[in-house]
Amino acid sequence: MNDIITGILETARREPYRTALIDGRGREITYGELARRVEAVRAAMTGTAPGRGVLFAVRPGVDAVVLALGSVAAGGTLVLADPGLAPDVLAARMTATRPGWVVAESVLYTLSGPLRSLARRRGLLLPNLRDPLPGHAVRHLHTGPWLPGVPRGALSLSRVLRGTVPEDRAEPVKAGTGSQAEPGTAGSRRPGEAGGEQTGEQHEGRSERLTGGQAENRAGEEGRDLPRTSQPDMSGATAPDISEISPDQPAAVIFTSGTTARPRGVVHTRGSLAAGLELFREAFPLGPGDVVHTDQLMLGLPALLAGATWSLPGGGDLAEELAARRATHTFAVPVHLDRLLRRTPRLPETLRYLLLGAAPAPAGVLRRAVESGPRVLSVYAMTEALPIAIASAEEKLAHSGGDLLGAPLPGVGVRIADDGELFVSGPHLAQRYLGEEPLTEIATGDLARVEDGRLVLLGRKKDMILRDGVNIYPGLYEPAIAALPGVAEAAVVGIADAETGDEEVVLAVVPAEGYDETLLRKALPEIVDALAIPTRIETIDAFPRSGRADKLDRAALRELVARRP
Structure with a gap:
């Protein structure tokens, strides 16, 4: 295996009928069907220049896995569209990555377009998915039923999986062009057509295992709109050969920090x-x-x-x-x-x-x-x-x-x-x-x-505390303090003196059952170096946290304990 895409497709060749994915509602997708869908997306996006940005806005699920793997297999580099970004930060990221594709849920096109004002009032900030970099043409691929805001000429995932993609595929959309797909164009649902577009993940019913051939048969028997394809059934050993794309091809840009003028994006x-x-x-x-x-x-x-x-x-x-x-x-x-x-x-x-x-x-x-x-x-x-x-x-x-x-x-x-x-x-x-x-x-x-x-x-380099010319590392002591009876969580922070810059060492504690500050103070000299003994101890109901992982927000904690008398 030389990279992530060929590795997964090799697994599909070996185990085509084994269950690869189970979606949030309990429906199963085989490795063969997964490979077929990835190949369908790759084929629809053929012509993507290796390393070209793909602005990606699809929530976790089978569709997200298929679209992410298919986009990378086509040569694209995933750029996640994080909600809540300030407009200038987003603009800087779009300028740095210059996406050639937008792959997103249709509802997010609506929330970033016709209902943008409503979404902002509800606290949801989204990039303008239809035109993420004004003046720069992009192609679009959406998942879910057609909704207002989906650009004219956008590809629909359900049509891609059925093999009904127009020969010219998705048309580039430039700034100032129509914002919605017209009835009957790629990516739209014709007036009067029953129901919305469905992929295998959106198909109604109990837990099902679908190979490519089974999906077609089930669709014919029940009259449901399951994915069809003119491509070979990928439940056999016919996964595409995409070895011509180098494992050195950028696959994802993950932004971690950086200024507006210089976004910090990690390229994997x-x-x-x-x-x-x-x-x-x-x-x-x-x-x-x-x-x-x-x-x-x-x-x-x-x-x-x-x-x-x-x-x-x-x-x-x-x-x-x-x-x-x-x-x-x-x-x-x-x-x-x-x-x-x-x-x-x-x-x-x-x-x-x-x-x-x-x-x-x-x-x-x-x-x-x-x-x-x-x-x-x-x-x-x-x-x-x-x-x-x-x-x-x-x-x-x-x-x-x-x-x-x-x-x-x-x-x-x-x-x-x-x-x-x-x-x-x-x-x-x-x-x-x-x-x-x-x-x-x-x-x-x-x-x-x-x-x-x-x-x-x-400890973190930026969290190091300087007291009387001695470096104090919070991570050296926090695990041992948190292991003491009556302590649920412990964090050591430094509060700088405005005049000298020397720092007061404060121990913040989330108490557990049986907490006793006197016993805690007696125990500290056994596990904390003498120069690092806290000046004071503050009990807090819960530590301030931030980010998706709910990490301890030390800056907020410092501010919280600094305000206490």
Whole structure:
């Protein structure tokens, strides 16, 4: 396997009738049908210049997986259309990536077009999907029923999957052209046509397993609008040969930060993503017969590479979905897992592996996770290098003196700089930052040390506290403090003196049952160096959090405790 696309299609050749995906409503798609759909999208987007941006706005689901893989197979580079971006930030990102395609849900065209004002009043900010970069022509491919706002000449996913794409495919749309597809044109629904457009994911009914041939037969028997195609049935070993596209082709641009004038976009290639996914597979057993329940690409895609089943959440109770799907693997953000385990202390017996990531896991959460049944692994990763190290919950709980990250995964290079910052390299490293020179290693922004071949996190470089000329690393002490009786979560922050710049050390604690500040103060000298003993302790009902992963917002926490007398 030389990249992510050919790897998944090779799996489809070997296991065409095995279930590849289960959608949020429990309907199954075989590997053969998945490959057929990916090929249909690739064929419809043929002619895309390798590395050309594809502005992508499709929520997690079977359609999103098919469209993402098909877009990359056609040579495109995915650029996620994050909702809520300020207009100037979005404009800078569009200028930097210059998308040639927009792949989006029809409802999002409506919300970013005719109903844009209503969406903004509801707090939903979306880019103008019809014209993301004024003056720059783009092609469009939409999923879902035709709705006002879908551009004239846009391709419809349902027609693409039925093999009824016009010979000229999607027409480029320039600024100032018509905003809606006319009845009867590509991407529209004719007046009086019953129902909306449907893909396999939108088809009504109970849980179904559909191969390409079965989909056509079922459509004929029941009169439903399931995907048809003039292409060969991909449930056989006829996956397309797309080896002419290099694994060095950019596959995704993931924006992490940066100014309006200089957006910071991480560029991953088909090869770097495949290398990262292989590291996940090597870290824990995964193969045919396993069911991976997650909406995370970086765990779902390894499942497809390994011939396992990727089960997509349906939005219900996670424990109930895990049991219903007989899931063997899943992923959780620590703060979300904590809420789940307080309601459901024991997880289904079929679940063998529970992966934690996106934020550090407090000791209390790790203990409950271990008691819930599956083997618990904590993943250390960053957008530029996925993953870096993996440690078990038991290893982390048994370690004192910093947050144990685990040994670097095979092929991952690590280097500790003179100031203690961790640098990472390896085949899974992103190719570059958008508009910058190729990367050979990446500065993580984390302070770490190596003990017996294992990485130990000391804290974020920017979160280092300076007191009396001594550097204090919060991550060195927080895990041990959080493991004390009566402590649910702990964070150490520095409050700078406006005149001297020297910092007061404050320990913020979310108390648990049995919390006693006197006992906590007595315990601190045993686990905290003398120069790092907090000046004061503040109890807080809940830590401020931010982002999709609900990470601790240290800046907000500093502001919160600084205001207290």
